Amino acid sequence: MVLGNGEWLLPLEPGQAVSRGWPAATGPVGVTWHWTATRDLLTCSRVLGGKEPVRKGQASAHYAIGRSANEGVHQYVALDNRSWHAGIEQRFRWDGQAVASPNDKASRTTVGVETVDQGFARSGVPADADWIDVDTPDGLTHLRVQPWTDEQLVMMIEIGRMIVARFPHIRPEHHHGHSDLCPTYKQDVLGFPFAALLRGIYQDNTLPDVWTPLRTVVQRQRTLEALGYNLGPSGADGDWGRRSREALTKFHADSGLPAEPFWTTFTCWQAHRKLTALGKSLDSTP
Numbered sequence: 001m002v003l004g005n006g007e008w009l010l011p012l013e014p015g016q017a018v019s020r021g022w023p024a025a026t027g028p029v030g031v032t033w034h035w036t037a038t039r040d041l042l043t044c045s046r047v048l049g050g051k052e053p054v055r056k057g058q059a060s061a062h063y064a065i066g067r068s069a070n071e072g073v074h075q076y077v078a079l080d081n082r083s084w085h086a087g088i089e090q091r092f093r094w095d096g097q098a099v100a101s102p103n104d105k106a107s108r109t110t111v112g113v114e115t116v117d118q119g120f121a122r123s124g125v126p127a128d129a130d131w132i133d134v135d136t137p138d139g140l141t142h143l144r145v146q147p148w149t150d151e152q153l154v155m156m157i158e159i160g161r162m163i164v165a166r167f168p169h170i171r172p173e174h175h176h177g178h179s180d181l182c183p184t185y186k187q188d189v190l191g192f193p194f195a196a197l198l199r200g201i202y203q204d205n206t207l208p209d210v211w212t213p214l215r216t217v218v219q220r221q222r223t224l225e226a227l228g229y230n231l232g233p234s235g236a237d238g239d240w241g242r243r244s245r246e247a248l249t250k251f252h253a254d255s256g257l258p259a260e261p262f263w264t265t266f267t268c269w270q271a272h273r274k275l276t277a278l279g280k281s282l283d284s285t286p
């Protein structure tokens with residue numbers, strides 16, 4: 001892994017998207033993973049890193065991880081300090097609870113890590129055959145997302161291990177994507193390889209994959225039914241309508257999460273826990 005030699009670190013001075021220190025004595029309490037929506041690391045680094053970033057004073061991250069070992073990893077903000085990421089339209093905090101105060105914002109509570117990935121197929125960004133099928137948290141839009149590379153995953157695990165070696169209170173359930181915090185505003189990192197990443201970071205192959213079996217609307221509907229929620233006569237039909245929204249909102253309320261109709265990583269963990277308690281498991285049928 002090539003870690004940037006420091007040339008991309010943001011200077012700790014007014015006008016840069018970095019803040020000194022952490023408000024809590026513990027330091028950060030989670031990790032927010034992002035995608036860059038770029039083809040390469042250098043493009044991301046010009047936007048978020050160095051002395052004169054394109055988004056100077058607006059946004060940053062602690063690290064950005066390229067797609068190949070050759071690209072390596074660049075660091076924009078030291079782990080001692082806060083990077084400005086995920087600030088806009090944030091509804092949920094690192095533990096899935098509602099954001100209740102500015103102190104809950106990701107820029108004050110989590111380490112931000114960018115991964116070079118083009119994101120979802122769109123005009124000018126065509127999907128290849130191996131892109132990942134995933135539905136948005138509101139269940140209304142189907143996306144095809146560029147997969148992360150094997151070399152990239154190795155570097156993601158290394159960076160993750162550095163972060164949790166420094167802040168060991170950050171547990172697997174404290175990792176999430178930008179879209180889990182801002183489900184009405186962001187799509188990154190839908191389709192993310194959380195299971196492989198977290199098994200690598202925590203060196204625990206027994207960690208469950210609670211994400212892959214819940215990527216699509218029909219999988220989420222089947223899971224809600226398995227959990228005892230009634231979706232009406234049409235059942236798990238792949239069409240995310242009012243009954244599905246109401247069932248998901250109720251499931252969240254019953255699980256101690258905010259009563260909102262967005263499927264996030266926090267929903268995935270709760271679905272896994274509740275199914276396990278019922279003696280069932282997640283169904284990985286697409």
Ligand SMILES: [Zn+2]
Binds near residue numbers: 034188
């Ligand atoms: Zn993001």
